[in-house]
Amino acid sequence: MLTHIHIDHAGGIGKAVGAMPNAMVVVHERALPHLVNPEKLWAASLRTLGDLAIKYGEIEPVPAARIVAAQDNMKLDLGGIELEVYFTPGHAIHHLSLFDRAHGILLAGEAAGVCTDGKVRPATPPPFKLEEMLASVDKLIGLKPIKLCYGHFGCYDNGLARLEQYRKKLLTWQQIVIDETGLGKSAEVILSVLRERDRDLSYLDKLGEDEYQREMVLLLNSIRGMASAA
Numbered sequence: 001m002l003t004h005i006h007i008d009h010a011g012g013i014g015k016a017v018g019a020m021p022n023a024m025v026v027v028h029e030r031a032l033p034h035l036v037n038p039e040k041l042w043a044a045s046l047r048t049l050g051d052l053a054i055k056y057g058e059i060e061p062v063p064a065a066r067i068v069a070a071q072d073n074m075k076l077d078l079g080g081i082e083l084e085v086y087f088t089p090g091h092a093i094h095h096l097s098l099f100d101r102a103h104g105i106l107l108a109g110e111a112a113g114v115c116t117d118g119k120v121r122p123a124t125p126p127p128f129k130l131e132e133m134l135a136s137v138d139k140l141i142g143l144k145p146i147k148l149c150y151g152h153f154g155c156y157d158n159g160l161a162r163l164e165q166y167r168k169k170l171l172t173w174q175q176i177v178i179d180e181t182g183l184g185k186s187a188e189v190i191l192s193v194l195r196e197r198d199r200d201l202s203y204l205d206k207l208g209e210d211e212y213q214r215e216m217v218l219l220l221n222s223i224r225g226m227a228s229a230a
Helices: 013-019 032-036 039-049 051-056 130-143 159-182 187-197 199-206 209-229
Strands: 025-028 067-070 075-077 082-087 096-100 105-109 114-116 119-121 147-150
Touching (some): 032 067, 096 130, 147 159, 159 187, 159 209
Parallel strands (some): 105 147
Antiparallel strands (some): 075 082
C-alpha cells in the first residue's frame, strides 16, 4: 500500500513485486499509470532531486495487473484488520493516508509532515497548494487518531495533538516563506531564518553527513514549494 509514489516511497516497488509473486500494489488512481510506465516519474525525480535520485536508482515498472487503483473512502479488508483509505493531497496530488479505526492508528505518509527524533517539519515540495494541504490535515484531524505513524519516521501516541500542531506549523512556515521571499531572499537564506525561529529543526544538528545532505535537499525543496504558492 503506497501513500504516494515519490521515489523514496515507491522507487523499489517494481523490484519488490518481482520478488513477491502473490502481492498486489494499492495506489491512488492518479498514480497508477506512473507505476506501469515510470519514465515521467523518473525524469521528474531527476529534475527535482538530482544526484539524490541517482543514489536511489532508476525506477522499475510494475505490471498493470498487479495494481489496485485506490478510491477515496474505500475500505481494505486485510483479514482481521480493516484499513480505510482517505485521499490527502498536498504533499503530492496523488497522496493517500490509511486509517485503522478499530485501533485508532493513522498511517499518514507525509500528509502530517516528516518526523525525525520526534520533531516535525513540513513536507511541501512544488507544486504546493496550502489550502489543499490544510484541507487534508483537517480531514485527518477529523478522524481523531490515537496513534500517528509517519512515513518518515516512527509512530507516536498523541496523534490528534500532533496533527493540530502540524497545521499551525504549516501556517507559520508559509508566512515566513512569503515574507522572506517578498524581500528577495533565496531558499538557503530562508532556511537559516526558519532554523532560528523553529526549534524543531534542531534535529539537523544531530545528523550524519549523508543524512544532513539529504535533508538539505528536501528542506530547500519544501521551501521552494511554499514560495511558489505565495
